[in-house]
Amino acid sequence: MTSDRHVNAARSKVFGEVAELYDSARPGYSDAMVTEVLAYTVLGDRAAVEVGAGTGKATVPFAALGIPLVCVEPDARMAEVLRRNTASYPNVRVEVGDFEQWRPGGRHYGLLFAASSWNFLDRDRRWDLVHAALAPGGAMALIRNPHGIHDGGLRVELAAIGDRHGITGSPHRFLACDLSGDKPGNWDQAWPDTECRRDGRFTDLRSVRFRQNLRYDTDRYLGYLASLSAYRILPDDHRDQALAEAGRLLDAHGGGIDVLQVTDVFLARAR
Template sequence: MTSEEHRDTRRMVFGGVAEAYDAGRSGYAEPMAAEVLAYADLGDRGAVEVGAGTGKATVPFAARGVPLVCVEPDARMAEVLRRNTAGHPNVRIEVGDFEQWQPGGRRHGLLFAASAWNWLDRERRWDLVHAALAPGGATALIFGPHGIHDAGLRAALADIGARHGVKSSPHRFLARDLSGGEPGSWDQRWPEAECRRDGRFTELRSVRFGRDLRYGTERYLRHLNSLSAYRVLPAESRARALDEIGRLLDAHGGGIDVHQVTDIFLARAR
């Protein structure tokens, strides 16, 4: 299996747990949408969202009246997205891969992707973004990693994952790793360097918002169960890992305290 085929397989694992994904994921810091819209300066232009999922980033934009086209590859995720945006007639949902999506004559003032950028074809994604944007249109790439405050708990969680075959562990960060760094410093795949090499974008900017969150045991297990690193495990291995994590968190007061950052990369089409 090529790396592209592997990525295609992993990005389609979320639909099987669409309800758990919606219930377990925390979304993004409250100022995120306002920050992106202030940069985009849309006027009467609309926006397109890539990999909208169940709407964790969609709803804050929809609630502000932005005309949205949401492109989501998994029909099961899109069904939950429809429910979550039912009160927003400004939202249009199109099911399919962004790589095959056709903007037609539509050009948007904003393209955004929340925790979806790394699933896109790395050879084509900047071409696709540029083709979807009007001249001067903005792109916003949004990420939401978290770090754990308790170092001992973080190590124990990482150990459980490793023993059951979890790769790309969500437990690799301590809270201080994130709260003290710059936007994107947690991952060498931060898109700024790639965007600069592309050369068709200007006004590059990175923004960070941080917040502390408390997950109860059950919610944190739903969160982990919605992550691709856990979804790709054999069902028995995943069940054993989540059971061990549940017992560990119950023994630590019934939950976990994390620091989540919402990191945003912004750029404008020349």
């Protein structure tokens, strides 16, 4: 039987197939989130390390503030776009490889952050790896961007398309009101707070949520869907059909979709 570890590792490598689409269609991260993370962090003269940096959606707002960054990205195709997006920031270094095989080489960091990549890491090793990379008192920030759909009828129809084509982890599970609370983590993936407390090597645990309403036109939303691992792992014909059906539906509903984008942040500090 294929383990969750191997499934997650495989899914983490599918984004490079559509690296340019990922970069153009995926939403970014708010300045307020970056401010919150840096207010919590005591960097001193230490650099930050980003795990699963992708094309730099979260990298750029940190880099623009002059934060020295080491970006670990498992897919060379994603790293190529990342290098282009950070070319004007000499404080950014990109290292290609899996975080599980990456070695700090004696370096200890003041901040480690992972934006939408934590769930792809080896669950048996990720807390050990984070703790080993951080200096005492160093901060970790785990960041996710789930969204909820404002139109309940549209959500039901989009979810039905996903069900017909065997899409697991569909982004159409939630209404905006499902994510309206102040407490992060009321979505499909387990919030890391409990796991972190059980580990015991971290302190000062905090959870923060930010919100913004976004409007996607049909083409951009289809690009967003096509960049998700749940769609990338489908056979090509199933994916194409699912996207075509979603496109017709969105065009019939005014040519786009309104969503509530939330940014959930988990913060902890190495003891």
